[in-house]
Amino acid sequence: MELDEFIRANTKITATALVPEIRLHLATELTPLWHATESYLNQVNIGAPFWAFAWVGGQALARYLLDNPDVVRGLHVVDIGSGGGIVAIAAAMAGADHVTALDIDPVAAMACAVNATLNRVEDRITAAEGDAIGYDFAPYDLILVGDVCYTRGESEDLTHHLRRAAAPVLFGDPGRQFMPRKGIHQVATYTVETSQEIEAKPITEASVWRMVGL
Numbered sequence: 001m002e003l004d005e006f007i008r009a010n011t012k013i014t015a016t017a018l019v020p021e022i023r024l025h026l027a028t029e030l031t032p033l034w035h036a037t038e039s040y041l042n043q044v045n046i047g048a049p050f051w052a053f054a055w056v057g058g059q060a061l062a063r064y065l066l067d068n069p070d071v072v073r074g075l076h077v078v079d080i081g082s083g084g085g086i087v088a089i090a091a092a093m094a095g096a097d098h099v100t101a102l103d104i105d106p107v108a109a110m111a112c113a114v115n116a117t118l119n120r121v122e123d124r125i126t127a128a129e130g131d132a133i134g135y136d137f138a139p140y141d142l143i144l145v146g147d148v149c150y151t152r153g154e155s156e157d158l159t160h161h162l163r164r165a166a167a168p169v170l171f172g173d174p175g176r177q178f179m180p181r182k183g184i185h186q187v188a189t190y191t192v193e194t195s196q197e198i199e200a201k202p203i204t205e206a207s208v209w210r211m212v213g214l
């Protein structure tokens, strides 16, 4: 089965309560992916399906961009750790000139492309497979990071790399343990509904943070 067919067959088109403008192919209680065991995913050669959820940090950042289109209008944007693409799609809908959606997982890149088409912004999103750590951010006016700080080593390396970028950086994050605590300024907070499949609580708070000088 082709990757895009796998994504369509194992998800349901759903919108989140916080970002009803964006429809995504997501795992829900009704879809097989929700119940997928690791061995099933291994059989079909698919890694953990982070792309099949709209993470709370990504939902907050997407809401912020849709409500504050001046932040992205006309810009060349990169969304790193793009997953299913909620942040990249919000940036495109809010008027970004072009968005590169970058994810280390090739299935996420495909899911983002499928979701961009679903939301009719495929002409302004390039979904690419790649590692954000070491990535060349020079071509971009704005860097978006939706809920990527969930392991210590990677978060530290990513933060270090982002601090050297010339472009402004916006994070969406619920305050995870490995999010940077210094040199960031909180710009908005949202109450976000989520799934207890991926978070401890069904409703949580997530904020948008701007990286500032240390």
Ligand SMILES: C[S@@+](CC[C@H](N)C(=O)[O-])C[C@H]1O[C@@H](n2cnc3c(N)ncnc32)[C@H](O)[C@@H]1O
Binding pocket: 050, 051, 053, 054, 055, 056, 057, 058, 059, 080, 081, 082, 083, 084, 085, 086, 087, 102, 103, 104, 105, 108, 130, 131, 132, 133, 145, 146, 147, 148, 154
């Ligand atoms: C928790 S998900 C968030 C997805 C999406 N931004 C959202 O908010 O719904 C984190 C994503 O970051 C990706 N990722 C992790 N490390 C990465 C790296 N070094 N470079 C690019 N993507 C990475 C994962 O593959 C995953 O899709």
